Amino acid sequence: MESLSQSVNTGRLIIVAYRLPFKVVRDGDVSRLFQNSGGLVSAVLSLVKDQQNQAFDAHQKIQWIGFSENSPDELEGQSMENENFRAHPVFIPDELNENYYEGFCNNLIWPLCHYFPSLARFHDAYFQAYQEAHELFFEKVKEVIRPGDVVWVQDYQLMLLPQMIRQAFPENKIGFFFHIPFPSFEIFRLLPVTWRKAIVNGILGADVVGFHTNDYVEYFLKAARLVSELGNKLHYINLGNRIVKVDSFPISIDFEKFNDAYDEPDVAAARSDARQSLKEKIIFSVDRLDYSKGIIHRLHGYQRFLEQNSDWHEKVSFVMVVVPSRDTIEQYQQMKSDIDQTVGKINADFGTMSWQPIIYQYRSMPYHEMVGMYTASDVALITPVRDGMNLVCKEYVASRKDGRGVLILSEMAGAAAELGEALIINPLDRQDIADAIKTAFEMPEEEQYKRMEAMRERIRDYDVFAWTTDFFTQMTMLELEHDRLRQV
Numbered sequence: 237m238e239s240l241s242q243s244v245n246t247g248r249l250i251i252v253a254y255r256l257p258f259k260v261v262r263d264g265d266v267s268r269l270f271q272n273s274g275g276l277v278s279a280v281l282s283l284v285k286d287q288q289n290q291a292f293d294a295h296q297k298i299q300w301i302g303f304s305e306n307s308p309d310e311l312e313g314q315s316m317e318n319e320n321f322r323a324h325p326v327f328i329p330d331e332l333n334e335n336y337y338e339g340f341c342n343n344l345i346w347p348l349c350h351y352f353p354s355l356a357r358f359h360d361a362y363f364q365a366y367q368e369a370h371e372l373f374f375e376k377v378k379e380v381i382r383p384g385d386v387v388w389v390q391d392y393q394l395m396l397l398p399q400m401i402r403q404a405f406p407e408n409k410i411g412f413f414f415h416i417p418f419p420s421f422e423i424f425r426l427l428p429v430t431w432r433k434a435i436v437n438g439i440l441g442a443d444v445v446g447f448h449t450n451d452y453v454e455y456f457l458k459a460a461r462l463v464s465e466l467g468n469k470l471h472y473i474n475l476g477n478r479i480v481k482v483d484s485f486p487i488s489i490d491f492e493k494f495n496d497a498y499d500e501p502d503v504a505a506a507r508s509d510a511r512q513s514l515k516e517k518i519i520f521s522v523d524r525l526d527y528s529k530g531i532i533h534r535l536h537g538y539q540r541f542l543e544q545n546s547d548w549h550e551k552v553s554f555v556m557v558v559v560p561s562r563d564t565i566e567q568y569q570q571m572k573s574d575i576d577q578t579v580g581k582i583n584a585d586f587g588t589m590s591w592q593p594i595i596y597q598y599r600s601m602p603y604h605e606m607v608g609m610y611t612a613s614d615v616a617l618i619t620p621v622r623d624g625m626n627l628v629c630k631e632y633v634a635s636r637k638d639g640r641g642v643l644i645l646s647e648m649a650g651a652a653a654e655l656g657e658a659l660i661i662n663p664l665d666r667q668d669i670a671d672a673i674k675t676a677f678e679m680p681e682e683e684q685y686k687r688m689e690a691m692r693e694r695i696r697d698y699d700v701f702a703w704t705t706d707f708f709t710q711m712t713m714l715e716l717e718h719d720r721l722r723q724v
């Protein structure tokens with residue numbers, strides 16, 4: 237067998253994701269590139285530092301194809317390159333984007349994958365737009381790709397793309413990563429037959445297909461078997477002329493960055509401000525406004541806790557940050573107003589002149605304030621009703637250099653598979669949430685420390701660098717093992 241070192245690839249890495257890693261902001265005649273700080277950007281940046289990587293040439297700039305939030309006019313004469321990335325914008329007309337992104341992606345795939353089938357909208361125009369938008373991304377891939385390049389396609393907005401690339405460029409290596417839950421077959425089968433076949437076959441254009449957990453892998457393999465009548469054994473799908481590897485790669489975070497943040501002066505100042513201005517026990521949560529995040533259920537759990545534990549009245553502050561998202565959509569506006577009302581009711585029913593049980597902010601928080609809150613809080617209350625992974629809980633754990641704090645985590649977040657030392661709750665069960673808050677408040681420091689250290693070790697070992705390395709090692713290994721796998 238060829239040795240690993242002989243197979244070092246000199247091609248570039250091309251990321252294809254719905255969004256570009258930065259956007260251009262014009263201020264009069266001056267324009268600047270603002271790098272987005274999302275999880276995927278930091279994950280990909282970790283590859284820039286990874287000199288051991290053998291799947292592609294890490295010395296060459298990463299090429300990134302994505303939808304441009306700027307119009308072609310705004311980008312006229314603008315350099316689309318920073319020190320890490322060369323961006324290749326895809327322009328999608330508003331009307332098409334409406335049916336593609338808002339429609340097919342966010343009104344159909346997102347609710348289905350998060351087990352909200354009643355919110356899913358099925359329109360032929362959505363699927364047609366999904367295919368048309370893929371053509372636009374594919375045109376850009378054709379302009380950029382060269383022999384030897386490795387293409388890494390991201391997420392549910394681009395499920396048809398791996399197969400389109402495979403057919404035109406059979407020699408290039410292709411990876412695909414799915415960031416949200418892949419649902420059980422009983423949900424996936426709700427999709428029209430041609431759509432679900434197109435999705436499975438689209439994804440199977442990749443050499444390596446990644447999900448966050450073993451459950452999602454299993455559900456996808458079942459969908460592949462039933463929808464496309466494909467045989468699969470363990471994690472391999474044999475397509476006759478090639479093999480696809482389907483595996484779990486739980487996305488992670490830059491552990492050291494959050495760990496080190498504990499001692500940064502602005503984080504320490506935010507922590508001490510929070511401790512001074514809030515009550516003796518602090519609960520914290522932060523998420524985007526979304527029905528998958530379980531915000532209303534969380535509030536009901538806290539309400540039940542207050543009803544049953546009057547001895548804790550006046551002694552607890554729940555800081556709940558909700559980051560505005562998709563709030564032009566009616567469903568999201570309705571959800572926002574339900575949250576506003578529920579918070580108002582809890583504060584009205586329990587609050588006093590000297591105590592506000594919930595401090596609620598509908599805005600995003602600067603990074604140092606967020607980490608200040610992570611490190612000040614006694615409890616992180618993370619209760620999504622479904623979440624592909626959930627990075628907030630990993631960030632909370634990584635930032636607890638002091639070993640204190642209790643994580644209350646939903647069993648329906650992908651992260652629960654890795655963070656068994658958290659207090660794991662059913663996010664739909666308000667009594668379970670109320671009991672966990674009480675347990676957390678009464679937990680001796682020694683036990684907090686033991687649980688926190690075990691979780692910290694795990695995230696330290698499998699951080700975002702390990703995640704990307706793991707994915708690209710599988711890409712390299714798959715090629716090397718190709719002959720053996722053909723016999724699977």
Ligand code: GDG
Nearest residue numbers: 275415487522559600601602603606623624625626627628
């Ligand atoms: C999708 C999947 C999967 C949030 N509020 C603020 C803020 N954030 C940052 C957090 C964290 C990120 O945003 C949120 O990440 P999540 O993983 O929790 O959630 P999604 O955005 O839904 O992401 C999810 C993820 O993809 C990766 O595969 O884990 O399941 O749904 O990094 O820190 N950052 C700042 N202020 C805020 O107010 N500075």
